[in-house]
Amino acid sequence: MLYNLQRYCIHDGQGIRDTVFLKGCQMRCPWCANPESQLGGRQIAFNKNKCIGCGACVKACPKGKAAPEDIPAGCDLCGKCEYVCPREAIQIYGYDLTPDELVAEVMKDAPYFRKSDGGVTISGGEPTLQMDYIAEVFSKLHDLGIHTAIESHGHFSDAERERLIPLVDQFLIDLKHMDSAKQEEYTGFGNEQILKNMEALRDHGLVIRIPLVPGFNDDDENLTRSAAFAKKLDVPVHLLKFHNMASSKYESLGREYAYKNIKTQPQEELERMLKIFTDMGVEAQLGG
Ligand code: SF4
Ligand code: SF4
Numbered sequence: 001m002l003y004n005l006q007r008y009c010i011h012d013g014q015g016i017r018d019t020v021f022l023k024g025c026q027m028r029c030p031w032c033a034n035p036e037s038q039l040g041g042r043q044i045a046f047n048k049n050k051c052i053g054c055g056a057c058v059k060a061c062p063k064g065k066a067a068p069e070d071i072p073a074g075c076d077l078c079g080k081c082e083y084v085c086p087r088e089a090i091q092i093y094g095y096d097l098t099p100d101e102l103v104a105e106v107m108k109d110a111p112y113f114r115k116s117d118g119g120v121t122i123s124g125g126e127p128t129l130q131m132d133y134i135a136e137v138f139s140k141l142h143d144l145g146i147h148t149a150i151e152s153h154g155h156f157s158d159a160e161r162e163r164l165i166p167l168v169d170q171f172l173i174d175l176k177h178m179d180s181a182k183q184e185e186y187t188g189f190g191n192e193q194i195l196k197n198m199e200a201l202r203d204h205g206l207v208i209r210i211p212l213v214p215g216f217n218d219d220d221e222n223l224t225r226s227a228a229f230a231k232k233l234d235v236p237v238h239l240l241k242f243h244n245m246a247s248s249k250y251e252s253l254g255r256e257y258a259y260k261n262i263k264t265q266p267q268e269e270l271e272r273m274l275k276i277f278t279d280m281g282v283e284a285q286l287g288g
Helices: 056-060 078-083 101-116 126-143 158-164 180-187 192-201 220-233 247-254 267-279
Strands: 002-009 016-023 043-047 090-093 121-125 147-152 170-174 205-210 237-241 284-286
Touching: 002 101, 002 192, 016 126, 043 056, 043 078, 056 078, 056 284, 101 121, 101 126, 121 126, 126 147, 126 158, 170 192, 192 205, 192 220, 205 267, 220 237, 220 267, 237 267, 267 284
Parallel strands: 016 121, 121 147, 147 170, 170 205, 205 237, 237 284
Antiparallel strands: 002 016, 043 090
16 A cells, blocks of 8 residues: 655655655654554545635535544545545545556656666555565566665565565665664664664665654764664665654644654754764765
8 A cells, every 4th residue: 555656756766766655664753754654554634724614525525524624433534525625635645556557657757767777766654564565566667677776664574685685776774773772662673683684785785874863863872883884884874864844744643743843953963973974984975
Protein backbone atom coordinates (compact mmCIF):
# COMPACT_ATOMS: atom_id res chain seq x y z
CA MET A 1 0.00 0.00 0.00
CA LEU A 2 1.27 3.46 -0.99
CA TYR A 3 0.38 6.88 0.31
CA ASN A 4 2.24 9.06 -2.19
CA LEU A 5 4.16 9.06 -5.45
CA GLN A 6 6.37 12.11 -5.90
CA ARG A 7 7.76 12.85 -9.34
CA TYR A 8 10.95 14.69 -10.24
CA CYS A 9 12.66 14.43 -6.83
CA ILE A 10 16.32 15.40 -6.52
CA HIS A 11 17.02 14.48 -2.89
CA ASP A 12 16.30 10.76 -2.66
CA GLY A 13 19.20 9.29 -4.59
CA GLN A 14 21.16 10.23 -7.70
CA GLY A 15 19.71 12.24 -10.61
CA ILE A 16 16.03 13.01 -11.16
CA ARG A 17 13.83 10.38 -9.53
CA ASP A 18 10.31 9.33 -8.75
CA THR A 19 9.96 8.53 -5.06
CA VAL A 20 7.33 6.02 -4.02
CA PHE A 21 6.16 6.25 -0.40
CA LEU A 22 4.82 3.05 1.11
CA LYS A 23 2.60 2.92 4.16
CA GLY A 24 3.54 1.26 7.44
CA CYS A 25 6.57 1.39 9.73
CA GLN A 26 7.30 -0.60 12.87
CA MET A 27 9.36 2.21 14.41
CA ARG A 28 7.55 5.16 15.94
CA CYS A 29 10.18 7.90 15.85
CA PRO A 30 8.60 10.80 17.76
CA TRP A 31 10.15 13.35 15.35
CA CYS A 32 8.79 11.59 12.22
CA ALA A 33 8.06 14.07 9.42
CA ASN A 34 5.57 11.72 7.76
CA PRO A 35 3.10 10.60 10.45
CA GLU A 36 0.68 9.51 7.72
CA SER A 37 3.22 6.84 6.79
CA GLN A 38 3.34 5.07 10.14
CA LEU A 39 0.13 3.01 10.19
CA GLY A 40 -0.06 0.16 7.71
CA GLY A 41 -3.73 0.62 6.76
CA ARG A 42 -5.73 3.41 5.15
CA GLN A 43 -6.71 6.37 7.30
CA ILE A 44 -8.61 9.65 7.06
CA ALA A 45 -7.31 13.10 8.03
CA PHE A 46 -9.11 16.42 8.47
CA ASN A 47 -7.30 19.77 8.34
CA LYS A 48 -9.46 22.34 10.10
CA ASN A 49 -7.30 25.22 8.86
CA LYS A 50 -8.27 24.48 5.26
CA CYS A 51 -11.98 23.90 5.91
CA ILE A 52 -14.36 26.74 4.89
CA GLY A 53 -17.42 25.06 6.42
CA CYS A 54 -19.28 24.60 3.12
CA GLY A 55 -20.86 21.34 4.29
CA ALA A 56 -20.31 19.47 1.01
CA CYS A 57 -18.62 16.58 2.81
CA VAL A 58 -21.53 16.21 5.24
CA LYS A 59 -24.03 16.04 2.35
CA ALA A 60 -21.92 13.55 0.41
CA CYS A 61 -21.32 11.10 3.25
CA PRO A 62 -23.49 7.96 3.02
CA LYS A 63 -22.74 7.07 6.66
CA GLY A 64 -24.20 10.12 8.39
CA LYS A 65 -21.21 12.40 8.88
CA ALA A 66 -22.49 15.08 11.29
CA ALA A 67 -19.82 17.77 10.79
CA PRO A 68 -16.64 18.21 8.70
CA GLU A 69 -14.44 16.91 11.51
CA ASP A 70 -16.73 13.99 12.31
CA ILE A 71 -15.73 10.45 11.37
CA PRO A 72 -19.00 8.52 11.63
CA ALA A 73 -19.04 5.14 13.32
CA GLY A 74 -19.65 3.27 10.05
CA CYS A 75 -17.01 5.15 8.03
CA ASP A 76 -15.55 2.74 5.48
CA LEU A 77 -13.08 5.27 4.01
CA CYS A 78 -15.13 5.42 0.80
CA GLY A 79 -13.55 8.80 -0.03
CA LYS A 80 -16.75 10.59 -1.06
CA CYS A 81 -16.08 13.43 1.41
CA GLU A 82 -12.51 13.80 0.17
CA TYR A 83 -13.73 13.87 -3.44
CA VAL A 84 -16.26 16.69 -2.96
CA CYS A 85 -14.19 18.90 -0.66
CA PRO A 86 -13.21 22.05 -2.58
CA ARG A 87 -10.28 22.84 -0.25
CA GLU A 88 -8.56 19.47 0.11
CA ALA A 89 -9.32 19.68 3.83
CA ILE A 90 -10.07 15.95 3.95
CA GLN A 91 -7.50 13.46 2.85
CA ILE A 92 -7.52 9.68 2.80
CA TYR A 93 -4.04 8.21 3.02
CA GLY A 94 -3.36 4.83 1.49
CA TYR A 95 -4.10 3.25 -1.89
CA ASP A 96 -3.04 0.13 -3.72
CA LEU A 97 -1.25 -0.27 -7.02
CA THR A 98 -0.07 -3.61 -8.35
CA PRO A 99 3.66 -3.83 -9.17
CA ASP A 100 2.78 -3.62 -12.89
CA GLU A 101 0.59 -0.55 -12.33
CA LEU A 102 3.30 1.19 -10.31
CA VAL A 103 6.00 0.41 -12.85
CA ALA A 104 3.78 1.69 -15.68
CA GLU A 105 3.19 4.90 -13.70
CA VAL A 106 6.87 5.65 -12.99
CA MET A 107 7.97 4.65 -16.50
CA LYS A 108 6.12 7.73 -17.77
CA ASP A 109 9.12 9.63 -16.38
CA ALA A 110 11.77 7.30 -17.83
CA PRO A 111 13.12 9.97 -20.25
CA TYR A 112 14.00 12.17 -17.24
CA PHE A 113 15.64 9.26 -15.44
CA ARG A 114 17.73 8.41 -18.48
CA LYS A 115 18.85 12.00 -19.12
CA SER A 116 19.89 12.59 -15.49
CA ASP A 117 21.20 9.18 -14.39
CA GLY A 118 18.19 9.11 -12.10
CA GLY A 119 15.63 6.43 -11.42
CA VAL A 120 13.13 5.27 -8.83
CA THR A 121 13.42 5.35 -5.03
CA ILE A 122 11.12 3.39 -2.79
CA SER A 123 10.67 5.06 0.59
CA GLY A 124 8.13 4.96 3.37
CA GLY A 125 7.11 4.26 5.98
CA GLU A 126 9.42 1.31 5.91
CA PRO A 127 9.58 -0.33 2.45
CA THR A 128 10.97 -3.64 3.68
CA LEU A 129 7.68 -4.33 5.47
CA GLN A 130 6.29 -4.97 1.94
CA MET A 131 9.22 -7.08 0.85
CA ASP A 132 7.59 -9.19 -1.88
CA TYR A 133 6.03 -6.08 -3.41
CA ILE A 134 9.24 -4.02 -3.55
CA ALA A 135 11.28 -6.98 -4.80
CA GLU A 136 8.90 -7.39 -7.72
CA VAL A 137 8.90 -3.65 -8.51
CA PHE A 138 12.69 -3.38 -8.31
CA SER A 139 13.13 -6.46 -10.47
CA LYS A 140 10.82 -5.10 -13.16
CA LEU A 141 12.60 -1.73 -13.08
CA HIS A 142 15.99 -3.39 -13.44
CA ASP A 143 14.70 -5.37 -16.43
CA LEU A 144 13.83 -1.98 -17.98
CA GLY A 145 17.30 -0.61 -17.21
CA ILE A 146 16.11 1.82 -14.48
CA HIS A 147 18.34 2.72 -11.51
CA THR A 148 16.78 1.71 -8.18
CA ALA A 149 17.20 3.02 -4.63
CA ILE A 150 15.62 2.36 -1.27
CA GLU A 151 15.21 4.60 1.77
CA SER A 152 15.00 2.49 4.90
CA HIS A 153 15.46 2.58 8.66
CA GLY A 154 17.82 -0.34 8.13
CA HIS A 155 16.20 -2.79 10.54
CA PHE A 156 15.70 -5.75 8.22
CA SER A 157 16.92 -9.32 8.42
CA ASP A 158 20.06 -10.80 6.86
CA ALA A 159 17.89 -12.76 4.42
CA GLU A 160 15.98 -9.64 3.38
CA ARG A 161 19.26 -7.78 2.87
CA GLU A 162 20.67 -10.52 0.65
CA ARG A 163 17.44 -10.56 -1.36
CA LEU A 164 17.65 -6.80 -1.94
CA ILE A 165 21.35 -6.55 -2.88
CA PRO A 166 20.96 -7.66 -6.53
CA LEU A 167 17.82 -5.55 -6.96
CA VAL A 168 18.87 -2.22 -5.45
CA ASP A 169 21.61 0.10 -6.76
CA GLN A 170 21.64 2.56 -3.87
CA PHE A 171 20.80 1.96 -0.21
CA LEU A 172 19.92 5.12 1.74
CA ILE A 173 19.89 3.91 5.33
CA ASP A 174 19.22 5.91 8.50
CA LEU A 175 21.73 5.99 11.31
CA LYS A 176 19.64 7.35 14.16
CA HIS A 177 21.99 6.76 17.10
CA MET A 178 25.23 4.93 17.84
CA ASP A 179 23.97 4.07 21.34
CA SER A 180 21.61 1.13 20.89
CA ALA A 181 19.84 1.67 24.22
CA LYS A 182 19.13 5.30 23.39
CA GLN A 183 17.82 4.39 19.95
CA GLU A 184 15.59 1.73 21.49
CA GLU A 185 14.28 4.18 24.08
CA TYR A 186 13.14 6.60 21.33
CA THR A 187 12.13 4.25 18.50
CA GLY A 188 11.43 0.88 20.10
CA PHE A 189 14.35 -0.82 18.29
CA GLY A 190 18.08 -1.00 19.02
CA ASN A 191 20.74 -0.49 16.36
CA GLU A 192 22.64 -3.81 16.25
CA GLN A 193 20.97 -5.21 13.13
CA ILE A 194 21.09 -1.80 11.45
CA LEU A 195 24.85 -1.46 11.95
CA LYS A 196 25.31 -5.06 10.80
CA ASN A 197 23.32 -4.36 7.63
CA MET A 198 25.34 -1.22 6.96
CA GLU A 199 28.61 -3.17 7.26
CA ALA A 200 27.28 -5.73 4.78
CA LEU A 201 26.10 -3.02 2.35
CA ARG A 202 29.26 -0.90 2.32
CA ASP A 203 30.21 -2.14 -1.16
CA HIS A 204 26.63 -2.05 -2.48
CA GLY A 205 25.87 1.65 -2.86
CA LEU A 206 25.35 2.47 0.82
CA VAL A 207 24.72 6.09 1.83
CA ILE A 208 24.34 6.72 5.58
CA ARG A 209 21.66 9.28 6.37
CA ILE A 210 21.56 10.93 9.77
CA PRO A 211 18.45 12.89 10.74
CA LEU A 212 19.83 15.57 13.07
CA VAL A 213 17.23 15.49 15.84
CA PRO A 214 17.71 18.23 18.45
CA GLY A 215 18.46 16.81 21.88
CA PHE A 216 18.45 13.19 20.67
CA ASN A 217 21.45 12.54 18.46
CA ASP A 218 23.01 15.92 17.60
CA ASP A 219 25.53 16.03 20.43
CA ASP A 220 29.23 15.98 19.63
CA GLU A 221 29.82 12.58 21.21
CA ASN A 222 27.22 10.80 19.08
CA LEU A 223 28.23 12.66 15.92
CA THR A 224 31.90 11.80 16.49
CA ARG A 225 31.02 8.11 16.97
CA SER A 226 28.81 8.22 13.86
CA ALA A 227 31.61 9.81 11.85
CA ALA A 228 34.08 7.15 13.02
CA PHE A 229 31.65 4.42 11.94
CA ALA A 230 31.16 5.99 8.49
CA LYS A 231 34.92 6.42 8.16
CA LYS A 232 35.48 2.75 8.96
CA LEU A 233 32.95 1.76 6.30
CA ASP A 234 34.27 4.40 3.87
CA VAL A 235 30.80 5.45 2.73
CA PRO A 236 29.23 8.90 2.21
CA VAL A 237 27.03 10.55 4.83
CA HIS A 238 24.05 12.87 4.36
CA LEU A 239 23.17 14.98 7.39
CA LEU A 240 19.45 15.83 7.28
CA LYS A 241 18.39 18.87 9.23
CA PHE A 242 15.36 18.65 11.47
CA HIS A 243 12.17 20.55 10.64
CA ASN A 244 8.79 20.62 12.34
CA MET A 245 6.72 21.21 9.21
CA ALA A 246 4.70 18.06 9.93
CA SER A 247 2.85 19.78 12.79
CA SER A 248 -0.35 20.31 10.77
CA LYS A 249 -0.28 16.69 9.56
CA TYR A 250 -0.18 15.43 13.16
CA GLU A 251 -3.06 17.75 14.02
CA SER A 252 -5.13 16.60 11.03
CA LEU A 253 -4.63 12.99 12.14
CA GLY A 254 -5.72 13.88 15.67
CA ARG A 255 -2.25 13.19 17.09
CA GLU A 256 0.06 15.07 19.42
CA TYR A 257 3.45 16.02 17.95
CA ALA A 258 6.18 15.98 20.58
CA TYR A 259 8.50 18.07 18.37
CA LYS A 260 5.92 20.73 17.44
CA ASN A 261 7.82 23.54 19.14
CA ILE A 262 11.35 22.29 18.48
CA LYS A 263 13.32 24.51 16.11
CA THR A 264 15.82 23.59 13.41
CA GLN A 265 19.42 24.04 14.49
CA PRO A 266 20.97 27.35 13.27
CA GLN A 267 22.92 27.09 10.00
CA GLU A 268 26.28 27.75 11.68
CA GLU A 269 25.56 24.91 14.12
CA LEU A 270 24.69 22.58 11.24
CA GLU A 271 27.93 23.51 9.53
CA ARG A 272 29.86 22.84 12.73
CA MET A 273 28.25 19.39 12.89
CA LEU A 274 29.18 18.75 9.28
CA LYS A 275 32.77 19.71 10.07
CA ILE A 276 32.95 16.93 12.66
CA PHE A 277 32.54 14.52 9.75
CA THR A 278 34.72 16.23 7.17
CA ASP A 279 37.54 16.77 9.71
CA MET A 280 37.60 12.98 10.15
CA GLY A 281 37.89 12.48 6.39
CA VAL A 282 34.29 11.41 5.79
CA GLU A 283 32.61 12.41 2.52
CA ALA A 284 29.68 14.23 4.08
CA GLN A 285 27.13 16.85 3.10
CA LEU A 286 24.20 18.74 4.56
CA GLY A 287 21.00 17.52 2.90
CA GLY A 288 20.27 14.45 0.84
S1 SF4 B 1 -14.83 8.41 3.92
FE1 SF4 B 1 -16.95 8.02 3.22
S2 SF4 B 1 -17.97 7.15 5.02
FE2 SF4 B 1 -16.07 8.08 5.76
S3 SF4 B 1 -16.65 10.14 6.43
FE3 SF4 B 1 -15.99 10.30 4.28
S4 SF4 B 1 -17.83 10.07 3.04
FE4 SF4 B 1 -18.30 9.37 5.11
S1 SF4 C 1 -16.22 19.84 2.10
FE1 SF4 C 1 -14.19 20.43 2.84
S2 SF4 C 1 -14.31 22.65 3.11
FE2 SF4 C 1 -16.43 21.90 2.94
S3 SF4 C 1 -17.06 21.57 5.09
FE3 SF4 C 1 -16.25 19.63 4.33
S4 SF4 C 1 -14.08 19.63 4.95
FE4 SF4 C 1 -14.82 21.74 5.09
